[in-house]
Amino acid sequence: MNEETIQPKNHFFRVFARSPLRNRLLAMVLSVSVLPLIIFGVLALYSINASHSYDIASIEESVLLQKKDEILRVVDDIKGVFTIDLNLRTRSFIMPESADCVSYSLQNGKEDLDGILFGILQYHASIEEVSLIDRDTGREIALMSRTQTGDLSILLPDCPDEKRGYRLSNFKDLSGLEKFKKARTGTVYLSDVYFTESGPMMTIAAPVFGKAYDGGRAVIVAVISGEINLSLLGRIISETHLGNTGFVYLVGHDGRLLASSEKRDGYYNLLASPVVYDVLRGNDRIGSGGMGYYDGTFKKEVLASGVSIPNLGWGVVAEWPRDDANSIVNIIQNQNILFSLVLVFVVIVMSLFLADRIIAPIRKLQEGTKRVAKGDFGVNLNLKTGDEIEDLGAAFNEMTKGLKEYQQLKDEFVFIAAHELRAPVTAIKGYLSMIEEGDAGELSPKMKEYLTPVSQSNKRLVNLVNDLLEVARQEAGRMTIDVAKIEPASAIESTIEELKPLAMEKNIAITYDKSSARAVLADEARMKEVMVNLLSNAIKYTVGSGTVLIWHETSGETLITHIKDTGIGMSKESQEKLFEKFYRVPDERTKKITGTGLGLFIIKQIIEKMNGRVWVASEVDKGSTFSFSLPLAK
Known part of the structure; x- marks a missing residue:
């Protein structure tokens, strides 16, 4: 068996691949990277909003106190006159x-x-x-x-x-x-x-x-x-603006508008405004704790502050539309959100990359163990991680090396044992045949009764030895395949003729449609061996009378041969193991049917060595269809 080195594969974009360990690693990486990043982003947004609210309140407070001071200076100046x-x-x-x-x-x-x-x-x-x-x-x-x-x-x-x-x-x-x-x-x-x-x-x-x-x-x-x-006070107020649309206004003791930086027609009574109501009662509404949020005089949501002028009974109020006041912070927030999303995306991609880098060698180990479980001991893992996983890969390679040596010793033993057993069991078969034919004298009915199970057991033993010898040849690389251009119909017809007595004994009709048959590249003897195994199984595993259909179809550059029976069928679980060594379908109805569990394994090896493929489709109690493909001859 040739050694094959498993190289790393790129699983970076296999995002939805089934890998619980990778998903757990990804979740762990994301929890220690993205989650803090999201929390930091939320806190940053909250801090920006809080800081911005404080800045707005500070700006409004500064403007209002300045206007209040200017108004008081004008009034004091007039009083001084x-x-x-x-x-x-x-x-x-x-x-x-x-x-x-x-x-x-x-x-x-x-x-x-x-x-x-x-x-x-x-x-x-x-x-x-x-x-x-x-x-x-x-x-x-x-x-x-x-x-x-x-x-x-x-x-x-x-x-x-x-x-x-x-x-x-x-x-x-x-x-x-x-x-x-x-x-x-x-x-x-x-x-x-x-x-x-x-x-x-x-x-x-x-x-x-x-x-x-x-x-x-x-x-x-x-x-x-x-x-x-008081028009001079109007000029003082009119010179003041907040942002693009924010404004300041002066109200009298009864809430009537005295002056405003926003052009207005007529006089308004603004006593309904919460901030105006408070400042006219001597309560300043300044700072982040005093700033109010409500629909302003122009029916827009505003951030409002106000200061009272107690000696005069007046109030100075600033209203800054929220969308204008937050325009800068909205830009900053959008930039921050965009940056955070890009950073989260980069972290997720890097996390996927890191998780796959960690999982890739483990996946290689998984693939290697599956191949070893199927009997392929020529696996050699090429893990270069520089850590314990690389040590594990080296230990795995040592294990497969030992298993391969053991497999070679076992195959050699089986080959030698089967070869050594073949001669005596063949001799026993020959002598039993001679005795049954009367060469040693006429047999009494009692002697025939005793010899019958001995002869049957000897046949099973001969079949087992032949199968073991065939498997040993295959696994030792000693199987010979002579591929040539052949007509599959002749091999199939001769096989049908050979097994016809067995089919007639069970009242099973065999129908062969060779209309689609075409020449293929195969070993004719091995082709017949495959057909004998598949056709005999179709007959053996059909309980009572039934039918077996054989036909061909062309698919691309291959000829597919189908053998369909009306037998007992099998489950999906059995189909997955059917071509393994020594496997037999666990069914009460098959216990009396003799077999070694090696036939389908052998034909799989034969067909694959002829560059073909074999598979089965079956349902319990509805029969089975075995199919194999072979390359077309040109």
């Missing part, structure tokens, strides 16, 4: 001339008041109107507005000429207004925002202190009031 300290020789801006007439107490009268009010208007562009209110009477004694040409809006003298004063009843009485009352007590008054055609407005009132009166001690000598246009 209305904080006036004067050196007066009297404690009032007007002096009574009579019961109903008054005159200004300033040295230059109207011109001094004009300078004070005009200076306030010129100091800050947001001041639309300024007026002076007498501390004692609550009368508006002077008024100047940007809508006028700069003249004081004061009453013309209407007292008698000699009095040179102004009638007190002609001055507007503001003594009952909240702004006058609070400012007269020394408190700066800021009204709620109200709306005009020119935009949101606010009233401010502050006390006017005089120090010259009462020994230099500062006392309230009047109240100064002004109307403030």
Whole structure:
């Protein structure tokens, strides 16, 4: 038997191959590589989202606090304009001339008041109107507005000429207004925002202190009031944007929109917004813990923050649409997911590669053991792994080497034993035949009865010795095959003629269709040996009467011969072992049928040496079809 070295095969793409060990190794590799990678990817995505949410909250908080500081600076600046300290020789801006007439107490009268009010208007562009209110009477004694040409809006003298004063009843009485009352007590008054055609407005009132009166001690000598246009705050807010579509807006105490960086028509009441609602009650909504998520003023989901301006009752709110705020992180997430998927794919491919590298030598060992189990001891494993598996392969090779030597010794023993037994059993057969034919004298019925089982046993022994000798020749490489161009029909017809008495004895009809027969390359004697074995088996294993059909078919470059019987058939398990040495189908109906279990093994070896193939198709109780192929002769 020739040695054959099993070389490694590429199993890299045999992903769905049945290999529990490979699958377990793959699962282990993936569990220690892909699973941590997936966990890391999920944690990375979570960290990115958490970090991004914190960044968004920080950006919104920074913007809101900056806008709040700018608004407070503007308001404080305006309040500072209305904080006036004067050196007066009297404690009032007007002096009574009579019961109903008054005159200004300033040295230059109207011109001094004009300078004070005009200076306030010129100091800050947001001041639309300024007026002076007498501390004692609550009368508006002077008024100047940007809508006028700069003249004081004061009453013309209407007292008698000699009095040179102004009638007190002609001055507007503001003594009952909240702004006058609070400012007269020394408190700066800021009204709620109200709306005009020119935009949101606010009233401010502050006390006017005089120090010259009462020994230099500062006392309230009047109240100064002004109307403030809040459009400057709108410009502060409008300059602010978040990303591409995020915006900031300012709301008053009642939730009405005062200013926005997003262009809007009309005025909105935003008190329904959760963040607006909280900041107008003095609760800042800033930082990642305070940021809100809801559908914003434009019906888009937004990330919103807000800060309150408690002294004014206002709130500054930032709304950043989620899709815009997350646009950058979405790109990062998509890149991270894509990278993770590529990495997982690479890890899986590498895991498959590593698992197959580990399994490949084990699979080679498995294939080698299967071949050894079938009696092929010429297997030599070429394992170069540099580890214990290579040592195992070397031990396997030593084992097959020893088995091969044992097989050779056994084959030689069987060959010698069969050869040595053949002569005496043949001699015994000859003498028994002579005795049965009466050459040693007439046999009594009792002697015939005793000789019959002896003769039958001798025939079985002769068959066994011949089969053993044939197997020994094959395994020792001594079987001779003389392949030549032959006509299979002649070998088959002679075999049918030879076995016809056995078939007639069991009432079995043999039909041979030679219409498709063609010349083949085979050994005619061996061809007949194959047919004798297959046809005799078809007859022997058909219980009672039946039929045997023989026909041919051409397939490619081969001629296939079929032998179909109506016998007992066999299971699939038996079919898998049928051509092994000494195997016989385990069936109660076959126990009385004599045989060595070597015939089908022998014909398989013969047909394969003639470059053919033999196989069987069978079902229990439905018969069997044995088929063999031989190359066509050209």
